Amino acid sequence: xxxxxxxxxxxxxxxxxxxxxxxxxxxxxxxxxxxxxxxxxxxxxxxxxxxxxxxxxxxxxxxxxxxxxxxxxxxxxxxxxxxxxxxxxxxxxxxxxxxxxxxxxxxxxxxxxxxxxxxxxxxxxxxxxxxxxxxxxxxxxxxxxxxxxxxxxxxxxxxxxxxxxxxxxxxxxxxxxxxxxxxxxxxxxxxxxxxxxxxxxxxxxxxxxxxxxxxxxxxxxxxxxxxxxxxxxxxxxxxxxxxxxxxxx
Amino acid sequence: xxxxxxxxxxxxxxxxxxxxxxxxxxxxxxxxxxxxxxxxxxxxxxxxxxxxxxxxxxxxxxxxxxxxxxxxxxxxxxxxxxxxxxxxxxxxxxxxxxxxxxxxxxxxxxxxxxxxxxxxxxxxxxxxxxxxxxxxxxxxxxxxxxxxxxxxxxxxxxxxxxxxxxxxxxxxxxxxxxxxxxxxxxxxxxxxxxxxxxxxxxxxxxxxxxxxxxxxxxxxxxxxxxxxxxxxxxxxxxxxxxxxxxxxx
DNA sequence: TTTGAAAGTTAACCGCAGCTAGATTTGCGA
DNA sequence: TCGCAAATCTAGCTGCGGTTAACTTTCAAA
Numbered sequence: 001x002x003x004x005x006x007x008x009x010x011x012x013x014x015x016x017x018x019x020x021x022x023x024x025x026x027x028x029x030x031x032x033x034x035x036x037x038x039x040x041x042x043x044x045x046x047x048x049x050x051x052x053x054x055x056x057x058x059x060x061x062x063x064x065x066x067x068x069x070x071x072x073x074x075x076x077x078x079x080x081x082x083x084x085x086x087x088x089x090x091x092x093x094x095x096x097x098x099x100x101x102x103x104x105x106x107x108x109x110x111x112x113x114x115x116x117x118x119x120x121x122x123x124x125x126x127x128x129x130x131x132x133x134x135x136x137x138x139x140x141x142x143x144x145x146x147x148x149x150x151x152x153x154x155x156x157x158x159x160x161x162x163x164x165x166x167x168x169x170x171x172x173x174x175x176x177x178x179x180x181x182x183x184x185x186x187x188x189x190x191x192x193x194x195x196x197x198x199x200x201x202x203x204x205x206x207x208x209x210x211x212x213x214x215x216x217x218x219x220x221x222x223x224x225x226x227x228x229x230x231x232x233x234x235x236x237x238x239x240x241x242x243x244x245x246x247x248x249x
Numbered sequence: 250x251x252x253x254x255x256x257x258x259x260x261x262x263x264x265x266x267x268x269x270x271x272x273x274x275x276x277x278x279x280x281x282x283x284x285x286x287x288x289x290x291x292x293x294x295x296x297x298x299x300x301x302x303x304x305x306x307x308x309x310x311x312x313x314x315x316x317x318x319x320x321x322x323x324x325x326x327x328x329x330x331x332x333x334x335x336x337x338x339x340x341x342x343x344x345x346x347x348x349x350x351x352x353x354x355x356x357x358x359x360x361x362x363x364x365x366x367x368x369x370x371x372x373x374x375x376x377x378x379x380x381x382x383x384x385x386x387x388x389x390x391x392x393x394x395x396x397x398x399x400x401x402x403x404x405x406x407x408x409x410x411x412x413x414x415x416x417x418x419x420x421x422x423x424x425x426x427x428x429x430x431x432x433x434x435x436x437x438x439x440x441x442x443x444x445x446x447x448x449x450x451x452x453x454x455x456x457x458x459x460x461x462x463x464x465x466x467x468x469x470x471x472x473x474x475x476x477x478x479x480x481x482x483x484x485x486x487x488x489x490x491x492x493x494x495x496x497x498x
Numbered sequence: 499t500t501t502g503a504a505a506g507t508t509a510a511c512c513g514c515a516g517c518t519a520g521a522t523t524t525g526c527g528a
Numbered sequence: 529t530c531g532c533a534a535a536t537c538t539a540g541c542t543g544c545g546g547t548t549a550a551c552t553t554t555c556a557a558a
Contacts, residue, residue, distance in 0.1 A: 018426075074545085122399075138384045138386060143384075316516070317518080320517075323537095
């Protein structure tokens with residue numbers, strides 16, 4: 001076989017699978033070509049930014065991303081330089097609108113992927129985070145759209161986290177934690193804000209999912225455990241777990 | 250919010266998505282931890298190795314992988330050093346059994362992914378190669394098994410390429426190209442050995458898929474075009490296309 | 499107001515996987 | 529058999545994203 005036709009002949013068989021021009025970048029539909037790591041940083045900043053009012057510190061980010069602070073510092077410098085965020089050394093960072101856009105894109109992909117993995121691929125809600133995290137890097141817009149379609153255009157991930165719209169808008173949802181509501185309240189769980197596999201398996205055992213109707217039967221004083229009732233009966237939850245269960249307000 | 254509980258609190262919501270211990274390597278089930286690029290090289294060597302009898306040259310590999318020869322040379326040195334292949338400078342390389350095992354694992358993933366993308370995710374057979382190529386890097390064994398299951402344990406990829414078994418055995422299939430068979434033969438297409446999207450779309454237009462029954466009606470002399478007949482009527486195919494269509498012998 | 503621990507930053511390194519430029523080997527054709 | 533072009537290889541560079549070690553800044557408590 002000559003060298004010339006190696007490139008032009010069969011592709012994926014015993015005879016080969018990857019015609020050179022097909023390898024390329026795979027971010028078709030994106031055009032901008034921001035790296036995956038950058039988007040991950042931006043998404044994490046977004047999450048921190050919307051869950052605290054304080055500005056985002058290097059160490060907090062480093063912990064969340066499981067990297068060392070110097071890695072964060074350098075990435076922040078890059079991202080600031082590229083216009084995704086404003087940075088004040090020693091003070092913290094804040095996303096620019098472009099940064100927020102990328103962050104939301106990343107968050108959308110992650111949650112859409114989780115929804116897809118549960119509804120289409122039948123993974124457990126305790127398993128999807130890890131898979132989604134790995135697969136995120138490989139998605140492009142077309143694939144994202146197909147997952148969206150197959151999963152039935154989900155509005156939330158399996159844990160109840162809202163999925164940003166395709167044009168980058170995060171739905172605003174008024175929610176209250178079980179630790180904040182008054183005794184006697186009947187409501188529907190909207191979100192479980194802890195994705196540790198073990199905790200999720202425990203919640204699943206008690207049939208506590210987004211969508212489950214529950215009523216708050218009682219609460220022990222001094223931030224004590226709460227008693228709740230759902231279809232499967234009455235359950236007692238420690239404060240730590242209770243404050244991670246949210247209901248639509 | 251204090252730094253301590255940032256790491257331990259909610260994960261994927263507005264409040265966070267990536268608990269540090271979950272990030273890890275994602276090659277669970279593999280244990281060996283060979284990089285994706287290495288596996289891609291090994292797979293490409295395997296494809297070349299089984300489609301020619303000559304030894305694999307640096308330039309051929311470089312073209313197939315769309316990288317420069319020096320990149321190949323260095324990777325070959327690494328892979329030889331790591332025991333995946335035998336290398337004779339200026340002569341070529343040959344996979345060791347370990348190298349072949351990794352190559353087959355990679356090829357299995359690619360083809361399984363293609364099958365999954367077509368049967369479950371409803372992509373066209375002309376689209377799947379690129380998607381599969383990007384997604385391959387993110388798979389682990391559990392995900393691979395789930396795809397296998399959902400796709401119905403396919404034996405071949407959408408183009409008819411056999412899928413190596415989970416324990417690394419490539420099915421041996423006796424096949425003949427349309428350009429090799431005698432006039433009058435009736436047979437079933439088993440494989441299309443060209444994965445260029447345009448060609449695939451053309452084959453699809455003529456309803457020439459693996460599984461399609463055809464008969465060879467005629468062939469013009471001197472490697473001329475062939476006439477074939479299938480459910481949709483009679484078609485004329487140039488020699489170049491004809492030799493890329495295979496039937497089970 | 500001072501000071502020291504914690505947080506943030508800089509400097510310098512790593513491996514991976516690309517690249518170009520230039521040297522070397524090979525082997526075919528004259 | 530000899531020489532030259534093509535193939536191969538070496539050397540040295542890039543960017544990415546990670547690390548450790550050491551330095552600087554901040555801020556709260558004494």
